[in-house]
Amino acid sequence: MAxxxxxxxxxxxxxxLSADARAGVLLDAAGAPAGFHGVTxxxxxxxxxxxxxxxxxxxxxxxxxxxxxxxQVEIQVDRGTVYASRTPTWTLAVVARRTALSSLMLxxxxxxxxxxxxGAPIRRSVSAAAPPAEAEASEEAAAGESPVPELGVEDQ
Amino acid sequence: xxxxRKGPIGRxxxxxxxxxxxxxxxxxxxxxxxxVYDETGYARLVQPDGRGYERLLQTAERMVELVDESEAExxxxxxxxxxxxxxxxxx
Numbered sequence: 001m002a003x004x005x006x007x008x009x010x011x012x013x014x015x016x017l018s019a020d021a022r023a024g025v026l027l028d029a030a031g032a033p034a035g036f037h038g039v040t041x042x043x044x045x046x047x048x049x050x051x052x053x054x055x056x057x058x059x060x061x062x063x064x065x066x067x068x069x070x071x072q073v074e075i076q077v078d079r080g081t082v083y084a085s086r087t088p089t090w091t092l093a094v095v096a097r098r099t100a101l102s103s104l105m106l107x108x109x110x111x112x113x114x115x116x117x118x119g120a121p122i123r124r125s126v127s128a129a130a131p132p133a134e135a136e137a138s139e140e141a142a143a144g145e146s147p148v149p150e151l152g153v154e155d156q
Numbered sequence: 157x158x159x160x161r162k163g164p165i166g167r168x169x170x171x172x173x174x175x176x177x178x179x180x181x182x183x184x185x186x187x188x189x190x191x192v193y194d195e196t197g198y199a200r201l202v203q204p205d206g207r208g209y210e211r212l213l214q215t216a217e218r219m220v221e222l223v224d225e226s227e228a229e230x231x232x233x234x235x236x237x238x239x240x241x242x243x244x245x246x247x
Contacts (some may be wrong), residue, residue, distance in 0.1 A: 040229060050215050058192055067194045073193070075188075075212050106197075
């Protein structure tokens with residue numbers, strides 16, 4: 001299928017979904033890099049190694065923390081935030097801006113990993129920048145529009 | 157019981173208190189922190205004296221540095237802007 005997400009494109013997909021994501025790396029179950037985005041090729045190995053080290057440290061830290069094994073981690077430092085999420089098959093880590101909203105970023109991580117594993121693409125709204133060609137603006141169409149579009153279509 | 161201050165001094169004191177609270181909140185938000193989430197999305201804070209805390213911060217800082225370096229390399233170098241008008245030059 002043409003639209004199926006591949007491991008090579010996963011980190012790029014995440015950075016496209018979230019404006020606050022700067023770079024990402026995907027690791028396979030063995031911890032080997034399967035795809036990256038936002039860093040140069042010569043630095044991608046280092047980023048993958050650091051992503052691996054992140055969950056190693058999380059698992060060490062988890063011994064002191066009650067609850068199930070951590071699936072996601074958020075580390076806020078001075079100049080950015082690192083988010084990482086893992087499934088039994090994949091680990092996806094992303095470097096984001098400090099202003100990123102944690103809940104959205106963690107949701108995007110889960111969504112992209114879900115898309116990679118299930119093959120079902122994430123539903124996205126139509127971009128406002130590129131309106132469909134057939135929906136040309138006309139006075140008649142404008143007159144029929146609801147002044148409060150958020151409230152939905154009015155009954156005629 | 158202390159009387160509530162009114163007038164310009166009271167207003168200035170209130171303003172200063174608000175600014176101080178904002179600065180404290182901003183400082184708190186800038187502090188490094190580590191959170192782990194289990195499969196249900198329940199968050200737990202890794203304490204600064206907890207095992208692995210320092211290692212996690214160092215790892216994240218290095219990751220941010222790597223991205224900074226990559227972005228700095230990818231940015232095209234702009235030539236130095238030349239002076240638009242020489243001293244005493246014509247329009």
